Amino acid sequence: MPYEELPHTADIRVRVIGATHREIFREAAQALMAVMYGLQSSQQTISPVRHEVHLTEEDTGLLLHSFLSEVIFLSETSGTVFTAFEVNVLEDQLDAVLLGVPFDPDVHGMGHEVKGVSLSGMRILNKEGQNVLEILFDI
Amino acid sequence: MQEGLVRLGSLVWEVPIGFVPGMRVPGRIYLSEALMSSLEDGAVRQLANVATMPGIVSHALAMPDIHWGYGFPIGGVAAFSMEDGVISPGGVGFDINCGVRLMGTPLVRKDLGDVRGLLEELYRAVPTGVGAKSSLRLSGQALDAMMVQGSSWAEQEGYGLPADIRRCEDAGAMAGADPAAVSQKAKQRGMPQAGTLGAGNHFLEVQEVKEVYDPAAAAAFGVREGQVCVMVHCGSRGLGHQVCTDHLLTLERAVKKYQIALSDRQLACAPLSSPEGKAYYGAMAAAANYAWANRQLIMHNTRDVLRRLYHIPHEEMPLIYDVAHNVAKMEEHEVEGHRVRLCVHRKGATRAFGPGREEVAAEFRETGQPVIIPGSMGTSSFLLKGTAHAMAATFGSTCHGAGRLLSRTAAKKEISGREVTESLARNGIVVKAPHPGAIAEEAPAAYKSSAEVVRVVHESGISLLVARLEPIGVIKG
Numbered sequence: 115m116p117y118e119e120l121p122h123t124a125d126i127r128v129r130v131i132g133a134t135h136r137e138i139f140r141e142a143a144q145a146l147m148a149v150m151y152g153l154q155s156s157q158q159t160i161s162p163v164r165h166e167v168h169l170t171e172e173d174t175g176l177l178l179h180s181f182l183s184e185v186i187f188l189s190e191t192s193g194t195v196f197t198a199f200e201v202n203v204l205e206d207q208l209d210a211v212l213l214g215v216p217f218d219p220d221v222h223g224m225g226h227e228v229k230g231v232s233l234s235g236m237r238i239l240n241k242e243g244q245n246v247l248e249i250l251f252d253i
Numbered sequence: 254m255q256e257g258l259v260r261l262g263s264l265v266w267e268v269p270i271g272f273v274p275g276m277r278v279p280g281r282i283y284l285s286e287a288l289m290s291s292l293e294d295g296a297v298r299q300l301a302n303v304a305t306m307p308g309i310v311s312h313a314l315a316m317p318d319i320h321w322g323y324g325f326p327i328g329g330v331a332a333f334s335m336e337d338g339v340i341s342p343g344g345v346g347f348d349i350n351c352g353v354r355l356m357g358t359p360l361v362r363k364d365l366g367d368v369r370g371l372l373e374e375l376y377r378a379v380p381t382g383v384g385a386k387s388s389l390r391l392s393g394q395a396l397d398a399m400m401v402q403g404s405s406w407a408e409q410e411g412y413g414l415p416a417d418i419r420r421c422e423d424a425g426a427m428a429g430a431d432p433a434a435v436s437q438k439a440k441q442r443g444m445p446q447a448g449t450l451g452a453g454n455h456f457l458e459v460q461e462v463k464e465v466y467d468p469a470a471a472a473a474f475g476v477r478e479g480q481v482c483v484m485v486h487c488g489s490r491g492l493g494h495q496v497c498t499d500h501l502l503t504l505e506r507a508v509k510k511y512q513i514a515l516s517d518r519q520l521a522c523a524p525l526s527s528p529e530g531k532a533y534y535g536a537m538a539a540a541a542n543y544a545w546a547n548r549q550l551i552m553h554n555t556r557d558v559l560r561r562l563y564h565i566p567h568e569e570m571p572l573i574y575d576v577a578h579n580v581a582k583m584e585e586h587e588v589e590g591h592r593v594r595l596c597v598h599r600k601g602a603t604r605a606f607g608p609g610r611e612e613v614a615a616e617f618r619e620t621g622q623p624v625i626i627p628g629s630m631g632t633s634s635f636l637l638k639g640t641a642h643a644m645a646a647t648f649g650s651t652c653h654g655a656g657r658l659l660s661r662t663a664a665k666k667e668i669s670g671r672e673v674t675e676s677l678a679r680n681g682i683v684v685k686a687p688h689p690g691a692i693a694e695e696a697p698a699a700y701k702s703s704a705e706v707v708r709v710v711h712e713s714g715i716s717l718l719v720a721r722l723e724p725i726g727v728i729k730g
Contacts, residue, residue, distance in 0.1 A: 119662055121660055121662075122321075123659070124322060125323070151383065152690070176502070176505075179502075180502075187441075187442065190491050191442060219382070219383075219385075219687070223384060224687075226383070226453060227383050227453055229347035229348055231498070233501055233502075233505065234517065235323070235519070252323055
């Protein structure tokens with residue numbers, strides 16, 4: 115399910131919904147890429163670049179924060195726009211494979227530079243069996 | 254009017270102790286009635302939360318461009334005691350030493366000729382927008398030197414003039430920078446971005462000095478009516494963003510370790526005397542120095558373009574001043590009759606030191622330091638001077654800009670990039686940006702009036718107007 119943008123004056127606040135933590139991690143990363151590179155779903159094609167991420171943190175919030183921060187770091191330093199995420203979350207541990215395409219300013223230059231992911235602006239709620247995540251990207 | 258605020262004067266409001274539980278000092282907001290209508294509840298609450306932090310001195314302050322931010326409100330200022338105070342990335346922001354510099358030229362508007370052509374040349378010379386990379390190839394050693402020496406590093410490498418250095422706040426380099434406290438990740442992000450403008454509200458603008466309010470100060474600053482100037486607004490790029498991300502996690506843990514009671518997790522902090530607090534300070538200062546070098550590199554590339562197009566030597570394009578507006582610094586201030594050393598956080602606020610301060614370059618010691626307040630795209634920017642009143646009332650601080658009014662989404666819904674470009678063109682302003690969306694989001698209607706923000710700081714005496722500059726051509730990041 116695509117992310118929903120919530121009102122915020124200075125930054126970008128988004129909501130994603132998923133049945134599992136794994137899903138909301140994946141959707142949050144997709145939302146991050148959409149914000150950073152102005153991606154449309156139709157632009158998600160073959161993804162020749164591959165990165166792996168392995169993280170351990172104290173709780174789910176910190177794990178998600180570290181994961182998204184790592185996605186920003188890898189995207190910026192490797193010049194990759196990630197278009198697909200295979201994420202496994204087990205309690206305080208995350209293993210992910212990030213698939214992407216090389217950054218092309220003509221295709222991916224329509225987004226925002228995300229400076230960071232707000233740790234405290236993050237809320238994970240359980241509503242009617244669904245995980246609802248709200249997250250703030252500082253831009 | 255916001256419920257719970259107490260009016261202290263025509264332009265000053267107090268957030269009384271008790272507005273939120275645990276406040277150690279009151280909050281104080283500089284605001285006009287016109288700006289009160291756009292004051293967000295969240296921003297006032299954030300200011301009140303700042304007032305709960307350990308070791309805060311005197312007041313938690315907010316400038317008239319206050320709006321909801323991360324941790325501190327944007328426009329927030331707070332000073333902490335060196336003995337029992339704290340340092341917090343939430344009081345600095347992700348873009349460490351985001352700041353502004355203003356460079357003079359010997360040109361007047363009619364000398365520019367084809368402004369569109371000039372902007373195209375500048376756009377080629379200054380990498381701009383998401384994913385832009387520098388042509389400069391830095392070694393790890395050079396990056397470390399840049400993080401310690403700031404503007405001086407750039408000047409010594411041939412990207413500037415010796416006179417540029419003293420015309421930067423802190424001579425373009427904060428003491429205490431510690432590259433060892435900057436992660437490899439941050440360094441990896443910083444290396445290819447030196448000399449890049451970035452995106453969002455960052456810009457490079459060709460401006461004309463339209464009106465001088467204080468001829469003596471303008472003469473001291475080297476500014477005259479009709480003069481073409483160039484303003485650069487940017488910060489520490491991915492390096493600074495990563496420093497903030499890394500140290501937020503460390504300080505989040507420090508809050509538990511030192512049992513600091515916080516009313517908002519975004520205010521994660523550590524005692525100034527703790528290893529965690531010192532490491533953040535060292536890394537933040539390193540990122541701040543990177544930002545000063547970054548603006549120096551951008552100015553050098555701008556000078557090269559102007560030299561090529563208009564045959565002006567670099568020496569005839571002096572730096573007027575460079576100010577930081579996202580930083581925490583050790584400064585001496587008078588508190589209750591005693592001169593004390595404090596850690597002053599300015600988050601979307603500008604230092605505005607008055608006459609006589611030794612930190613300010615000798616040529617500005619009589620007038621007070623130059624203060625540069627950028628407008629939003631297509632609107633006036635202002636040059637002001639610091640005052641003795643600011644030293645007494647705001648730890649030598651003033652506003653930093655216009656302050657956002659509309660979200661980016663709302664701005665884009667209201668007006669298209671093309672409409673904004675056409676409307677600016679009707680006023681003789683040329684805009685160049687990576688994509689039309691970047692223009693729509695930064696449309697003048699998305700911001701508070703910079704003129705009203707500046708009126709408030711001028712009339713309340715925390716800085717005084719020297720000159721108004723109007724845009725001729727804008728490169729949006």
